[in-house]
Amino acid sequence: MSRADTSLSKRLSALGRAADLGEQYLSEAEIAPLRRVLADASERRRLSAEHTVVGFFGATGSGKTSLFNAVVGEDLGASSPRRPTTSSPLAAIWNEAGSEELLDWLQVADRRVRPGEFTRKSGPLILLDLPDFDSVEASNREIATRLAGQVDVLVWVTDPEKYADAVIHEQFIRPHAGHAAVTLGVLNKSDRLSETEQRTVAGNFADLLRADGLSNIKVVPTSARTGAGIPELRDAIASVAAKNNAQQRRISADLDALARNWAAAPSPELPRSAKKQLDAHLADAAGAQSLAGATAAAYRKRLQQRTGWLLTSWVLRMRTDPLRRLGLTEKRDELGVHRSSLPELEASGKAKANRGVRDYARTAAEGLPPAWSNEIGLRTEGIVDTLPDDLDRAAGRTRLPAEPSRAWSLMTVVQWLALLTALVGVAWFLLAAFLPGALTPFLDDIIPDIEGWPLPTLLIIGGLLLGLVLGLATAVFGSVIGSGVRRRTRRALQREIAQMSAERVEQPLIDVRRDYRSFAEAMRGVAG
Known part of the structure; x- marks a missing residue:
C-alpha cells in the first residue's frame, strides 16, 4: 500500500470514529454527510482503482x-x-x-x-x-x-x-x-x-x-x-x-470539506472560578448561613444545658433545639445520611440555585457547536429539575458539630458539686433551727463561723456563686466556640455541596465538552 493510500485509510478511520462520536449529538441531517462520505469513499476504494x-x-x-x-x-x-x-x-x-x-x-x-x-x-x-x-x-x-x-x-x-x-x-x-x-x-x-x-x-x-x-x-x-x-x-x-x-484526490477533497465545517475544540476543563461561583450560588441557595447559625445556636444551647447554672439551665430544656426544629440529626443512618425534614427551597433559593447552574452551563457551552451546546442546555434542564432534592441530600450528609465534647462533663460535675455545697449549707441551717431545745446545751458550736461568717452561709454563698460564675463563663466560651462551630458547619456544607455539584452538575456538562473534544480530534485526523 502506498503512503497516500495509508494516509487516506487513516483519515477514513478517523471519519468513522468521528461519526460514531457525533451520533448522539448530531441530527440525522448533520450526521448523514459524514456517513455518506465514509460509505462512498470506502466503496469507491474497493472498486476499480x-x-x-x-x-x-x-x-x-x-x-x-x-x-x-x-x-x-x-x-x-x-x-x-x-x-x-x-x-x-x-x-x-x-x-x-x-x-x-x-x-x-x-x-x-x-x-x-x-x-x-x-x-x-x-x-x-x-x-x-x-x-x-x-x-x-x-x-x-x-x-x-x-x-x-x-x-x-x-x-x-x-x-x-x-x-x-x-x-x-x-x-x-x-x-x-x-x-x-x-x-x-x-x-x-x-x-x-x-x-x-x-x-x-x-x-x-x-x-x-x-x-x-x-x-x-x-x-x-x-x-x-x-x-x-x-x-x-x-x-x-x-x-x-x-x-x-x-x-484519492476526490476522496481527500471530500474529507477536507467535512473537516472544514468543524471548529477547533476548546479545552474540556473550565476555569476554577466558574466552579467556585457555582458552589457559592448553591451554598447560598441551600441556606448555608442559616444552617450554620442553627448549628451554632444548638451548640450553645446544649452546652448551657450541660454546664449552665443548674437553677436556671433547666429552663433551656423547654426550648426546641434549633436543629431539631429543622428536622436534622447529627447521627447518620445505615446509608451514611443524616435524615432531615428541611423545608422545600423557597422561590428565592430556587432562583439562586438555578442562576448558578445556568451561569455555569453558559460557560460550559462556550466554544461548542450548536449540537453540543444544545445538549448542554437539555442536560441543564434535567439538572435544575432535581437540584432541590440534591441540595437537600447534601445538607443531610453534612456533619453538624453541634454536640459539645465530653470534656465539658467535668463542668457538669463541678456544677452539681457547687449546688450540693449550697444545699449542705441550707440543710445545716435547717438542722440547727429544728433541733429540740433540750439538745442545745450539748451543741454549743453547731454553727461554727469563719472570720465572723457562719460556715453554712459560706457554703450557700460559695456554692451558688460558683455555679453562677461557671455558668456565665461557659456561656462566654459557648459564644466563642459557637463562632467556630458556625464556620466549621458552613465549610462542611460547602464541601458537601461542592461534591454534589461536581457529580450532578459539573460532570454531566464537562462530559459533553470532552465528547466534543474527542469528536474534534477525530475530525483533525480526518483533515490529515
Missing part, C-alpha cells in the same frame, strides 16, 4: 450532451431511443475490464464501450453524460446531485448566457468548492463570441469559480458545433486521468 470516472454536469441548454458527444467522438445518444434528452446517465468506457461493478455502484445502466484508448496517456477512463442539474424533473436533479458526490472528476459545463447564474453557483458549484484539483470549468458555445469576448467571458467565469472557492481552476472555452477547444478539453481530462490519483 484503474478507472477514472469523469462526470459532465451542466444546466439545461448549455450544450452539455453535444459537448460530451464531441469529446467522445460520436453521438452516442443517437442510437438510444431512450435519450431524446439527457434523462438518465450514459457512460462511455475505455478499457472495459473491471468497470462493471463500479458502474453498478454508480447506478449507470446505459454503457457504451469505446474502442482503443481515450488518449495514449489517459489510462482506463469512464465519461458520464448526466441529467441537467437544473432539470424540472426532480429525479434528474437527484441523479445529478448523487453522482456529483461519487465521480472522481467534475466537469462543469455552462455557456455565455448562464455562466453567471447565481442559482447554478450557489446550489451546485459552491458545495463542491473543495474539489478544485479534480474540477474543470468549460465555457461551451464560445463560437457565439468574438475572440476578445471569449477571453473576457472565460476570465469572468474563472473569477466566479474562484469566488466559489475553486482555486487554480482551469476554464476551457469550447464549441461542440465547430469543434473549437475540444482537443484542449480532451487533453485536460487525460492529464487529470493520467496521474491515476483522481480517486
Whole structure:
C-alpha cells in the first residue's frame, strides 16, 4: 500500500470514529454527510482503482450532451431511443475490464464501450453524460446531485448566457468548492463570441469559480458545433486521468470539506472560578448561613444545658433545639445520611440555585457547536429539575458539630458539686433551727463561723456563686466556640455541596465538552 493510500485509510478511520462520536449529538441531517462520505469513499476504494470516472454536469441548454458527444467522438445518444434528452446517465468506457461493478455502484445502466484508448496517456477512463442539474424533473436533479458526490472528476459545463447564474453557483458549484484539483470549468458555445469576448467571458467565469472557492481552476472555452477547444478539453481530462490519483484526490477533497465545517475544540476543563461561583450560588441557595447559625445556636444551647447554672439551665430544656426544629440529626443512618425534614427551597433559593447552574452551563457551552451546546442546555434542564432534592441530600450528609465534647462533663460535675455545697449549707441551717431545745446545751458550736461568717452561709454563698460564675463563663466560651462551630458547619456544607455539584452538575456538562473534544480530534485526523 502506498503512503497516500495509508494516509487516506487513516483519515477514513478517523471519519468513522468521528461519526460514531457525533451520533448522539448530531441530527440525522448533520450526521448523514459524514456517513455518506465514509460509505462512498470506502466503496469507491474497493472498486476499480484503474478507472477514472469523469462526470459532465451542466444546466439545461448549455450544450452539455453535444459537448460530451464531441469529446467522445460520436453521438452516442443517437442510437438510444431512450435519450431524446439527457434523462438518465450514459457512460462511455475505455478499457472495459473491471468497470462493471463500479458502474453498478454508480447506478449507470446505459454503457457504451469505446474502442482503443481515450488518449495514449489517459489510462482506463469512464465519461458520464448526466441529467441537467437544473432539470424540472426532480429525479434528474437527484441523479445529478448523487453522482456529483461519487465521480472522481467534475466537469462543469455552462455557456455565455448562464455562466453567471447565481442559482447554478450557489446550489451546485459552491458545495463542491473543495474539489478544485479534480474540477474543470468549460465555457461551451464560445463560437457565439468574438475572440476578445471569449477571453473576457472565460476570465469572468474563472473569477466566479474562484469566488466559489475553486482555486487554480482551469476554464476551457469550447464549441461542440465547430469543434473549437475540444482537443484542449480532451487533453485536460487525460492529464487529470493520467496521474491515476483522481480517486484519492476526490476522496481527500471530500474529507477536507467535512473537516472544514468543524471548529477547533476548546479545552474540556473550565476555569476554577466558574466552579467556585457555582458552589457559592448553591451554598447560598441551600441556606448555608442559616444552617450554620442553627448549628451554632444548638451548640450553645446544649452546652448551657450541660454546664449552665443548674437553677436556671433547666429552663433551656423547654426550648426546641434549633436543629431539631429543622428536622436534622447529627447521627447518620445505615446509608451514611443524616435524615432531615428541611423545608422545600423557597422561590428565592430556587432562583439562586438555578442562576448558578445556568451561569455555569453558559460557560460550559462556550466554544461548542450548536449540537453540543444544545445538549448542554437539555442536560441543564434535567439538572435544575432535581437540584432541590440534591441540595437537600447534601445538607443531610453534612456533619453538624453541634454536640459539645465530653470534656465539658467535668463542668457538669463541678456544677452539681457547687449546688450540693449550697444545699449542705441550707440543710445545716435547717438542722440547727429544728433541733429540740433540750439538745442545745450539748451543741454549743453547731454553727461554727469563719472570720465572723457562719460556715453554712459560706457554703450557700460559695456554692451558688460558683455555679453562677461557671455558668456565665461557659456561656462566654459557648459564644466563642459557637463562632467556630458556625464556620466549621458552613465549610462542611460547602464541601458537601461542592461534591454534589461536581457529580450532578459539573460532570454531566464537562462530559459533553470532552465528547466534543474527542469528536474534534477525530475530525483533525480526518483533515490529515
